[in-house]
Amino acid sequence: MGTGGARGLFCLLMLGWFWSMAMPAVAQTNAISHSPAKVVEKYFALDNKGVRLDATSFESVASLVEWKEEPAWGKVIVISGFTVPDDFRQWEIVNRLEVVVPVEFRVLGVMYLDTAGFVPEPGTEQVRVRVKVQGARWKIVEPLVPPHVGQKRMLNFVRQALLEETDSARQASLTVLQAALRKAKE
Secondary structure (H helix, E strand, C coil), X not given: CCHHHHHHHHHHHHHHHHHHHHHXXXXXXXXXXXCHHHHHHHHHHHHHCCHHHCHXXXXXXXXXXXXXXXXXXXXEEEEEEEECCCCHHHCEEEECCEEEEEEEEEEEXXXXXXXXXXXXXXXEEEEEEEEEEECCEEXXXXXXXXXXXXXXXXXXXXXXXXXXXXXXXXXXXXXXHHHHHHHCCC
């Protein structure tokens, strides 16, 4: 292979490397080329899986939101699911760089962390999520709502707490909580 062929191969390899480095940025959910509803959907899909239950996992949602840290919450909204409309006609379009996307949660109830209590409150909850372009990305700017976590994930969370708990009174409270979460229905 001559010098020109080696140079061409090197350029081709470098071009491939640069392209592979650029691909994650192109594929990001909150890129301005994507729908702002996808940002909202991704955020609440992660929330549904319980990522906001642990302050150390804030990084998994940090790129989707404007705020810099997750506050300590005293309660968790337990849900069976949520919907985010893809149809822009269902959004409030403030301008080209700002929209309000409605989210509907199917709520089972509220779990209070300090008392390990669950209050069944079946119904729906509507949240209007404001999303703005910041830099070249869509970001959720408000509202900052308590975690909305799926029933299955909350049961796993309580099961893990029960396994780690050594105090018998707390174990009893967690057992009651686990039973209440299992019975929760829409």
